[in-house]
Amino acid sequence: MSSPARQLAAxxxxxxxxxxxxxxxxxxxxxxxxxxxxALHITMSxxxxxxxxxxxxxxxxxxxxxxxxxxxxxxxxxxxYVARRDELLLKRLRTGxxxxxxxxxxxxxxxxxxxxxxxxxxxxxxxxxxxAGAPDAAHWALAAVVLGIVLMCALAAATSAxxxxxENVQVAVLPLLFLLPTTSxxxxxLEAMPRLMQDICQWLPMTPVIDLVRNAWxxxxxxxxxxxxxxxxxxxxxxxLGAARRWFRWEPRT
Numbered sequence: 524m525s526s527p528a529r530q531l532a533a534x535x536x537x538x539x540x541x542x543x544x545x546x547x548x549x550x551x552x553x554x555x556x557x558x559x560x561x562a563l564h565i566t567m568s569x570x571x572x573x574x575x576x577x578x579x580x581x582x583x584x585x586x587x588x589x590x591x592x593x594x595x596x597x598x599x600x601x602x603x604y605v606a607r608r609d610e611l612l613l614k615r616l617r618t619g620x621x622x623x624x625x626x627x628x629x630x631x632x633x634x635x636x637x638x639x640x641x642x643x644x645x646x647x648x649x650x651x652x653x654x655a656g657a658p659d660a661a662h663w664a665l666a667a668v669v670l671g672i673v674l675m676c677a678l679a680a681a682t683s684a685x686x687x688x689x690e691n692v693q694v695a696v697l698p699l700l701f702l703l704p705t706t707s708x709x710x711x712x713l714e715a716m717p718r719l720m721q722d723i724c725q726w727l728p729m730t731p732v733i734d735l736v737r738n739a740w741x742x743x744x745x746x747x748x749x750x751x752x753x754x755x756x757x758x759x760x761x762x763x764l765g766a767a768r769r770w771f772r773w774e775p776r777t
Contacts, residue, residue, distance in 0.1 A: 530621050534629025542633045555595050555641060577712055580655025581740040585733045587645045588668055589709030596638045597675040598700065600631055602692045604683035609775045617773060631676040638672055658739035663749055667735035670756050674728060677763035684770040708733040731756035
């Protein structure tokens with residue numbers, strides 16, 4: 524019997540092969556970072572960030588992380604789960620010795636790795652452009668991105684149950700595609716919103732990711748505040764994992 528680590532590695536290699544066979548995936552891997560940088564520059568220049576107590580560098584790095592997590596991971600991975608389900612690939616693999624969590628994790632590995640690479644590349648470009656410099660507390664950003672990846676993978680698995688076919692994925696992901704970025708400070712700073720809305724949004728899934736990535740550079744959060752953000756993110760991640768376990772479908776929807 525092979526170990527879970529070897530099973531994950533084998534599944535990851537197989538999924539990566541399938542992923543890069545689709546030319547659109549290769550284009551997206553290259554296009555999304557460029558699009559993100561251009562869109563962020565245009566969007567954030569419309570806000571008087573200084574008046575909001577913000578600086579361009581940390582804001583752009585944090586929002587780019589949010590964009591990549593949603594558009595490079597959540598949406599494509601939902602499509603992948605639906606496609607593998609409809610091909611009966613996951614069902615066939617499930618009849619073997621591989622555990623269900625290993626199957627879902629192995630399917631997500633290439634997408635998760637690409638997100639880490641894209642985030643690192645975008646950050647490497649933004650830091651010298653914005654003069655932000657190296658982060659003083661990089662561990663907060665790393666923890667936020669890693670937990671954010673787990674959260675998005677779990678949400679993708681749960682959302683895939685709503686799509687009958689790959690053509691329906693765009694409809695299935697639409698609610699979270701709108702809510703996650705707009706309520707977290709990804710599309711625009713939450714500081715530009717009324718205070719009540721800021722207080723509400725602080726408890727929503729993606730906001731801790733943005734806050735913690737920013738905090739790696741700004742240090743505006745105390746340790747207890749940062750840990751609270753991390754706890755909120757971890758709580759949503761646990762809920763998403765539970766939803767994925769409960770609702771993920773292993774057979775095509777009829």
